[in-house]
Amino acid sequence: MEAMLYALDQINSDPELLPNITLGARILDTCSRDTYALEQSLTFVQALIQKDTSDIRCSNGEQPIIRKPERVVGVIGASGSSVSIMVANVLRLFEIPQISYASTAPELSDNNRYDFFSRVVPPDSYQAQAMVDIVKAMGWNYVSTLASEGNYGESGVDAFIQISREAGGLCIAQSMKIPREPKPGEFDKIIKRLMETPNARGVIIFAHEDDIKQVLEAARKSNLTGHFKFVGSDSWGAKSSPILDQEEVAEGAVTILPKRASIEGFDQYFTTRSLENNRRNIWFAEFWEDDFRCKLTRPGIKIDPEKKKCTGEERISRDSHYEQEGKVQFVIDAVYAMAHALHNMHQDLCPGATGVCDKMDPVEGRLLLSYIRSVNFNGSAGTAVLFNENGDAPGRYDIFQYQMTNTSNPGYRVIGQWTNNLRLNVN
DSSP: OHHHHHHHHHHHTOSSSSTTOOOOOOOOOOTTOHHHHHHHHHHHHGGGSOOOOTTOOOTTSOOOOOOOOOOOOOEEOOSSHHHHHHHHHHHHHTTOOEEESSOOOGGGGOTTTSTTEEESSOOHHHHHHHHHHHHHHTTOOEEEEEEESSHHHHHHHHHHHHHHHHHOSOEEEEEEEEOSSOOTTHHHHHHHHHTTSTTOOEEEEEOOHHHHHHHHHHHHHTTOTTTOEEEEOTTTTTOSGGGTTOHHHHTTOEEEEEOOOOOHHHHHHHHTOOTTTOTTOTTHHHHHHHHHTEEOOBTTBOOOTTSEEOOSOOOOOSOHHHHTTOOHHHHHHHHHHHHHHHHHHHHHHSTTOSSOOGGGSSOOHHHHHHHHHTOEEEOTTSSEEEOOTTSOOOOOEEEEEEEOTTOSSOEEEEEEEESSSEEEOOO
16 A cells, blocks of 8 residues: 555656556455445445436425545556456445456456456466476476465466366366365375375465465475475465474475566655555554554553554664565556546546546546557566456466575575566476
8 A cells, every 4th residue: 555655646746657647545444355345346336337316405495415436547456366357346346447457367368258357467377387387397207286275376376277277287286275264284195195295395386475385384294394385376476474493394395476676666655654654554553563563552552461552663674574475566667557538538538638527527438448459568577567368467477486495595596587488497
């Protein structure tokens, strides 16, 4: 969210991009739940629903003045694919274009069902191709797959299995699903089942980070450290949280992440946010308490004596807590894609006009969509931002390996790249 606000500040102060037009935002929390996000997204379309108020009268007999909610021209988000899918189903009915910065489920490439949806990240079908290429390059021919239940995990593994069949020479020993709400002992059962085919030591894993952590933990408890070699999708990426205290089990894991970069200007902006200068973000106080493990004094709310009080003098460090998410670059690119589309549309429909002209008031969603699909500009990390006919971004990935014993500095090392084909530094 802060990346979005930062991008809007940059655009609004840029004399070349949308001059004399100010972009604003109406920001809602999805709580990462598809059903809740659906309710929230209805507030975006309220302005487009015609209400008949002809039979409503005030006490003095006059017709009421009903304030219409502001029209939203486009939506940035969501993060999780299941949330984006739910929201996309509503937005398409009202022809509101949507650009996601993190939803990678392959089914969102279906331009008939999700015609108003675009994304600045590549779909998992490219990632699955990259993972098949990695497995082949390492000379493996017998592997198992593990997926978290849900759009992300299941469609990622489905794509991997499909592509490996087409490529040939790769057998799938077992394909297992981690339930949405795992019962106690579920992960021990998964490890036990994987050991029914002990020669399939390679495990392809499309899972949420909590699930990854528990798989590694169960392998360690079963004294199988070093037995499995994992190939992890971008939900594992280069994060420290899934491997915390499980480093030995994770050693040698090869993981994948869409190519990304640290955005210097954003780092500078974010680390200077404080409770004083960031009143516009209504969730910032909650983030502050969470990040600094302290409690803010609020009227009528008692402070837990175990928790220290926030002083407000704390300072955000340039820590991994937002950078490793890697979403900052893509959020900024999504906001800029919308801005460039509106800019090009304004130049065509309102030539020479200062501000928004009648032809863009209101903005026609289907026309804006065609401008979004035609953008091509240099994004925040210096790479081109563009969309194919399905609204997908090109597949550009970094490949990491988690290394411990053969290095003086344990951690994730970049061992290759994938841009339509694999370049792996086997050494």
